[in-house]
Amino acid sequence: MHIKVLYFARLREQFGVSEEIVELPDGAVMVAMLLDVLRARGGVWAEQLAAGQAYRVAVNQELADQVAPIEAGDEVAIFPPVTGG
Amino acid sequence: MKISVQIEDFDLGREVTELRAHQPQIGAVASFVGLVRDINDGSTVAAMSLEHYPAMTEKALRDIAAEAAQRWQIIDATIIHRIGDLYPTDQIVLVAVASMHRHDAFAACEFIMDFLKTSAPFWKKELTPQGARWVDARETDETATQRWTKPSKR
Numbered sequence: 182m183h184i185k186v187l188y189f190a191r192l193r194e195q196f197g198v199s200e201e202i203v204e205l206p207d208g209a210v211m212v213a214m215l216l217d218v219l220r221a222r223g224g225v226w227a228e229q230l231a232a233g234q235a236y237r238v239a240v241n242q243e244l245a246d247q248v249a250p251i252e253a254g255d256e257v258a259i260f261p262p263v264t265g266g
Numbered sequence: 267m268k269i270s271v272q273i274e275d276f277d278l279g280r281e282v283t284e285l286r287a288h289q290p291q292i293g294a295v296a297s298f299v300g301l302v303r304d305i306n307d308g309s310t311v312a313a314m315s316l317e318h319y320p321a322m323t324e325k326a327l328r329d330i331a332a333e334a335a336q337r338w339q340i341i342d343a344t345i346i347h348r349i350g351d352l353y354p355t356d357q358i359v360l361v362a363v364a365s366m367h368r369h370d371a372f373a374a375c376e377f378i379m380d381f382l383k384t385s386a387p388f389w390k391k392e393l394t395p396q397g398a399r400w401v402d403a404r405e406t407d408e409t410a411t412q413r414w415t416k417p418s419k420r
Contacts, residue, residue, distance in 0.1 A: 187319070189317060189319055189387065189389060190317050190389035190391070190400055191389070191400040235403065239319070239322060239387070242319075242321050242322035242325055242326075243322075243325075244385060256321070258319055258322065258387075260319065260387065260389070261389065261400065261403070262384075262402075262403030263383070263384065263385065263386060263387055263388055263389060263403065264388065264389050264390045264400075264401040264402070264403050265316065265318070265347060265358075265359070265382060265383065265386050265387075265388025265389070265390070266300055266347075266358070266359050266379060266382050266383040266386075266388070266407075
């Protein structure tokens with residue numbers, strides 16, 4: 182299945198991409214599995230999404246944790262901790 | 267409830283006038299305005315650009331205001347956050363809350379700002395003499411948000 186993934190701010194610059202479609206296996210999928218697929222690319226992906234790095238994930242525009250489910254057609258965003266205000 | 271994410275500047279006086287127009291039950295308005303400082307983390311800041319996640323930003327702000335309305339007696343509120351290029355002394359953010367009595371307005375205004383700082387998807391990039399840098403999230407902002415997990419009602 183296809184998931185739309187967006188990146189913002191520092192992560193957008195480090196990954197060199199603001200938006201892409203990621204192919205994941207069909208069926209029950211969690212945020213953690215998407216992160217595994219991205220980390221498996223190695224390099225800056227493995228480094229920036231490593232355990233202990235500070236980043237946030239939103240599923241369909243709501244902050245989500247690693248066990249949040251994702252389905253075909255969902256929009257997932259990965260970004261650094263926010264710094265507005 | 268007015269929620270706006272905009273490039274343009276805002277006028278506190280005009281926003282407060284609009285907020286309380288035709289609502290004679292309002293007895294208190296508390297407001298907060300955030301500004302661009304010319305120094306941060308030991309470096310002078312010449313300019314700043316604010317990026318956001320357009321599809322999520324307004325929803326996040328609306329959710330924060332709705333949560334505040336659950337906790338305090340709010341009559342109305344205005345949240346404005348600017349995006350794009352900003353310079354020292356520019357206004358970045360406005361939160362104004364109207365209520366019958368001052369405690370609700372003060373508390374809700376501070377609550378909205380604290381949650382905006384840690385859950386609304388905005389990111390600041392500063393231009394300093396050492397080059398452009400993304401602003402790091404502050405531990406103190408996270409702490410400020412966490413103290414609301416046990417609401418203290420007077």
